[in-house]
Amino acid sequence: MMISFQAVGAQGELRKPALARILRPALGLIVPVGLAVAWELAVKLGLSNGRLVPPPSIILSTFADLAATGELQRHAIVTLMRVAAGFGLGVVFGTLVGAITGYSGLMHRLIDPTLQGLRAIPSIAWVPLFILWFGIFEKSKIILIAIGVFFPVYLGVMGAVLSVDRKIVEVGRVFRLSGPAMVRRILLPAVMPAYVISLRAGLGLGWMFVVAAEFMGASEGLGFLLTDGQQLGKPAQIVAAIVAFALLGKLTDWIIASAAAPFLRWEDAFARR
Amino acid sequence: MLVLDRVSKTYPNGVRALEDVSLQVAAGELLVIIGGSGCGKSTLLRAASGLDTPTQGRVLLDGITIAAPHERIGILFQEPRLLPWLRVADNVGFGLEGRPRAERDKRVAFAIERVGLTEKARVWPRELSGGQAQRVAIARALVTRPSVLLLDEPFSALDAFTRAELQDHLLDLWDEARPILVLVTHDIEEALVLGSRIAIMRSHPGRIAGVIDVPLPRPRDRLSAAFDEQKRRVLKLLDSTLKRQAHKAPLHDFQI
Numbered sequence: 462m463m464i465s466f467q468a469v470g471a472q473g474e475l476r477k478p479a480l481a482r483i484l485r486p487a488l489g490l491i492v493p494v495g496l497a498v499a500w501e502l503a504v505k506l507g508l509s510n511g512r513l514v515p516p517p518s519i520i521l522s523t524f525a526d527l528a529a530t531g532e533l534q535r536h537a538i539v540t541l542m543r544v545a546a547g548f549g550l551g552v553v554f555g556t557l558v559g560a561i562t563g564y565s566g567l568m569h570r571l572i573d574p575t576l577q578g579l580r581a582i583p584s585i586a587w588v589p590l591f592i593l594w595f596g597i598f599e600k601s602k603i604i605l606i607a608i609g610v611f612f613p614v615y616l617g618v619m620g621a622v623l624s625v626d627r628k629i630v631e632v633g634r635v636f637r638l639s640g641p642a643m644v645r646r647i648l649l650p651a652v653m654p655a656y657v658i659s660l661r662a663g664l665g666l667g668w669m670f671v672v673a674a675e676f677m678g679a680s681e682g683l684g685f686l687l688t689d690g691q692q693l694g695k696p697a698q699i700v701a702a703i704v705a706f707a708l709l710g711k712l713t714d715w716i717i718a719s720a721a722a723p724f725l726r727w728e729d730a731f732a733r734r
Numbered sequence: 735m736l737v738l739d740r741v742s743k744t745y746p747n748g749v750r751a752l753e754d755v756s757l758q759v760a761a762g763e764l765l766v767i768i769g770g771s772g773c774g775k776s777t778l779l780r781a782a783s784g785l786d787t788p789t790q791g792r793v794l795l796d797g798i799t800i801a802a803p804h805e806r807i808g809i810l811f812q813e814p815r816l817l818p819w820l821r822v823a824d825n826v827g828f829g830l831e832g833r834p835r836a837e838r839d840k841r842v843a844f845a846i847e848r849v850g851l852t853e854k855a856r857v858w859p860r861e862l863s864g865g866q867a868q869r870v871a872i873a874r875a876l877v878t879r880p881s882v883l884l885l886d887e888p889f890s891a892l893d894a895f896t897r898a899e900l901q902d903h904l905l906d907l908w909d910e911a912r913p914i915l916v917l918v919t920h921d922i923e924e925a926l927v928l929g930s931r932i933a934i935m936r937s938h939p940g941r942i943a944g945v946i947d948v949p950l951p952r953p954r955d956r957l958s959a960a961f962d963e964q965k966r967r968v969l970k971l972l973d974s975t976l977k978r979q980a981h982k983a984p985l986h987d988f989q990i
């Protein structure tokens with residue numbers, strides 16, 4: 462009696478989450494899809510001319526046209542390269558400086574206050590100075606992006622190293638690990654989760670700053686499509702570029718997340734419960 | 735033979751955690767240390783393991799000075815301290831890296847089986863219960879076959895049933911390899927079930943108040959009259975240690 466009752470209960474419980482798993486994300490789609498459809502209808506029915514806020518169909522066709530001519534890809538690749546270069550620089554320096562200040566108390570006291578001070582400056586405020594120093598072309602753009610990426614990575618790595626459990630490090634000492642072995646077998650795996658989070662935060666800022674960088678004068682890139690759309694009064698082009706940003710941002714974030722996943726399986730085991 | 739030779743440890747904040755502690759533990763002996771909270775038991779084990787260096791005195795293993803962790807000395811901390819990013823089997827094999835794969839696998843499998851966790855070998859530490867985690871930690875400490883094993887309140891966080899089970903495990907393991915075993919506990923029964931000798935510590939500063947033999951045959955029966963008698967004996971000793979300590983200790987030792 463008891464057993465059969467439990468079995469039915471367990472099955473019922475299994476079925477419910479399966480259904481809910483499909484339905485729950487679908488719930489989130491109702492509002493945006495509903496709004497899009499409503500706007501499309503409003504324009505179709507002549508309630509609005511949709512000139513400043515183009516309906517979804519126009520945006521889609523603009524997107525498709527830009528893609529068909531290869532324009533979209535050309536601009537997207539330029540922007541992607543800028544983000545990649547700035548992200549790479551920011552990550553390298555953020556990781557190095559964060560590891561050093563996290564590891565050494567002296568370096569922390571020496572460097573961290575300055576960096577925290579610099580961090581308080583809204584990075585866009587550097588733009589005029591960067592243009593003076595590095596010119597209006599690629600160099601100043603990439604450096605601006607790198608600065609945006611640097612701070613979250615720096616903070617993440619420093620915090621992760623500082624918060625490595627001393628008790629776990631002692632386990633390494635008990636087994637007489639050498640310095641490099643301690644880094645490889647204890648410190649690296651211990652900071653990995655926080656590091657991945659800081660990389661993803663850094664990437665997000667990288668995408669934010671590439672827009673700012675391309676606003677400061679560019680003849681190519683998705684940011685150029687934005688300003689170009691504004692100057693020529695083509696809102697559909699602006700929204701198409703925004704969609705491209707969203708897709709690329711999501712894609713690159715997904716790449717980092719899935720590249721890191723094998724190293725964080727032990728955390729997954731925890732999250733799944 | 736593990737020797738603590740007039741070991742003193744004063745922490746940088748001025749706490750005299752150990753003063754003039756001398757102990758000798760012979761091969762194959764199981765010494766239990768009991769004493770109140772904060773009397774310096776963990777400090778003593780850490781000094782014996784080479785993790786911390788004493789302010790004065792020295793630790794010797796078969797005549798060799800121990801000033802840093804040594805491959806023949808294993809220590810089991812009060813908490814399991816498993817590495818969360820390694821599966822159970824890899825945690826157990828942590829101290830065996832650099833040895834041939836086959837040998838490692840064999841020894842790990844054996845150690846895991848010994849603590850009764852074979853079916854958990856591929857599981858992450860987070861999926862273990864507290865008692866299982868502690869057993870993994872025991873396996874990890876034993877797999878390198880240390881000739882000295884230092885155990886800091888290994889079972890104190892466990893329920894009575896798991897504790898008794900693990901005490902039996904430990905005695906079996908000790909019977910097989912006969913390492914020097916030093917075990918810290920708050921629990922008088924545990925001390926009497928396990929110990930060949932019991933060292934009683936007093937605090938402020940941490941000292942050995944006395945060491946007694948446990949004249950009980952093994953396996954020990956907690957319900958026997960002889961066991962009860964020994965228990966009363968140890969309780970009396972603890973009581974008088976506490977009284978002497980309260981009597982002798984200057985007032986400021988009790989201020990917090």
Ligand SMILES: Nc1ncnc2c1ncn2[C@@H]1O[C@H](COP(=O)(O)OP(=O)(O)OP(=O)(O)O)[C@@H](O)[C@H]1O
Nearest residue numbers: 745746747749751770771772773774775776777778
């Ligand atoms: N790292 C440290 N720095 C300063 N003082 C310490 C440190 N570790 C321990 N102490 C102090 O030294 C004394 C002995 O501590 P210890 O941890 O050895 O006690 P214990 O006997 O193991 O206690 P418990 O049974 O509660 O684990 C205590 O008064 C404690 O406050």
Ligand SMILES: [Mg+2]
Nearest residue numbers: 775776812886
């Ligand atoms: Mg302790």
